[in-house]
Amino acid sequence: MSGPAIRLPAAPAGQVSAAIGENEGKPRRTAANGARLAAGAHTLSPKHRAPTTDSRKPSVADGGRKDLRADCANCFGLCCVALPFARSADFAVDKNAGQPCSNLEADFRCGIHTRLREKGFPGCTAYDCFGAGQKVSHVTFDGRDWRQEPDSARRMFAVFPLMRQLHELLWYITEALGHPSARPAHQDLRKALGRIEELSRGSAESLLELDVAALRGDVNVLLLQASERIRATVPGRKKNHRGADLIGAGLAGADLRGANLRGALLIAADLSAADLRTADLIGADMRDADLSGADLTGSIFLTQAQVNAAKGDTATRLPPALGRPAHWH
Incomplete structure (x- = not known):
């Protein structure tokens, strides 16, 4: 499948906005x-x-x-x-x-x-x-x-x-x-x-x-x-929470393999012991989300900044490219 050409029309100096993840561009305290x-x-x-x-x-x-x-x-x-x-x-x-x-x-x-x-x-x-x-x-x-x-x-x-x-x-x-x-x-x-x-x-x-x-x-x-x-490799129906408001949501132990969580608001969500393998997390706001015991190996487009903003423990499993934050216990 061929994607669009990368276009770069001129713009005023300093013009910035985002299109990666629906939540980007909104006021945030991060x-x-x-x-x-x-x-x-x-x-x-x-x-x-x-x-x-x-x-x-x-x-x-x-x-x-x-x-x-x-x-x-x-x-x-x-x-x-x-x-x-x-x-x-x-x-x-x-x-x-x-x-x-x-x-x-x-x-x-x-x-x-x-x-x-x-x-x-x-x-x-x-x-x-x-x-x-x-x-x-x-x-x-x-x-x-x-x-x-x-x-x-x-x-x-x-x-x-x-x-x-x-x-x-x-x-x-x-x-x-x-x-x-x-x-x-x-x-x-x-x-x-x-x-x-x-x-x-x-x-x-x-x-x-x-x-x-x-x-x-x-x-x-x-x-x-x-x-x-990538997510199509996960069998069965996958959850679609793209851009969803999941602030404080109780998702402990949830099966979120292959889920679409692009731009989702996961602030203070309980994701303890959740299975997030192959989930797309690009642009998701994970401030204070509880990732204790969660499995994020193979999750897509997760960044160190998202991990650092969340909470986790020694049982949290991360992709090999990311490190465990010092403040996790």
């Missing part, structure tokens, strides 16, 4: 609106080399997504500065876009990295830039940070959220390419992967001219095709 993931525990050094992203060559260990993971040691603290956040259960204070977080130190480290949750910043632990921070810092701006070159700050901060969206798309596409059952869609997915990777290495000016919303919409069609083929 860390997707602000602060950075577990700001790095290492200082930056002039000796650090720029990341060498090539997502088209997947490795067995991580499915080819090594460079789509946050590398805070090679980032200029961009999510601590570029993004806004509002005082809420996720963030202890208000912060405007372009304003450095008060916890950001001179070496771009987070001063409360190991105490973010207890200090009222759980949203920071749930944020993931998909490696956009180091790409903008060392590829787009060639290692020139916003403190040394203040004139570059506005452009750098505007590019960062756009790059994050491109890297998120690269993450999803790379995952889809790892599923043999989605092989009929692989050719179009590879073309999209190559094109987005090329765009991500463009200049700041070219990135700011992208219509990322249109790009996401086109890629979403391809990802949906892949999802349908």
Whole structure:
């Protein structure tokens, strides 16, 4: 099956919106609106080399997504500065876009990295830039940070959220390419992967001219095709909760194999011991969802940010590309 061509009409600088998951684009208190993931525990050094992203060559260990993971040691603290956040259960204070977080130190480290949750910043632990921070810092701006070159700050901060969206798309596409059952869609997915990777290495000016919303919409069609083929491998009738309001829902022990949960609101839902194998979770809001004992192995398009925002325990089973959050018990 052939998907649509990837179109990129010009758009006003900084235009962003989302088409991946029905819930995206709605007001949310998540860390997707602000602060950075577990700001790095290492200082930056002039000796650090720029990341060498090539997502088209997947490795067995991580499915080819090594460079789509946050590398805070090679980032200029961009999510601590570029993004806004509002005082809420996720963030202890208000912060405007372009304003450095008060916890950001001179070496771009987070001063409360190991105490973010207890200090009222759980949203920071749930944020993931998909490696956009180091790409903008060392590829787009060639290692020139916003403190040394203040004139570059506005452009750098505007590019960062756009790059994050491109890297998120690269993450999803790379995952889809790892599923043999989605092989009929692989050719179009590879073309999209190559094109987005090329765009991500463009200049700041070219990135700011992208219509990322249109790009996401086109890629979403391809990802949906892949999802349908992957979920079709699960026998029987599958549940369709696409975009559903399942806030606080009692789904303990539910058989959700192959379910469509794209964009579903699963905030504080009880998914303990639920079977979520091969379920499509793209764009699902999983804040405070109880995943204790749940099986998410083989789930489709699940991200580290979603996992970090949820609750789990030692019995929770995750896909091999994702890690168990430190705050899970």
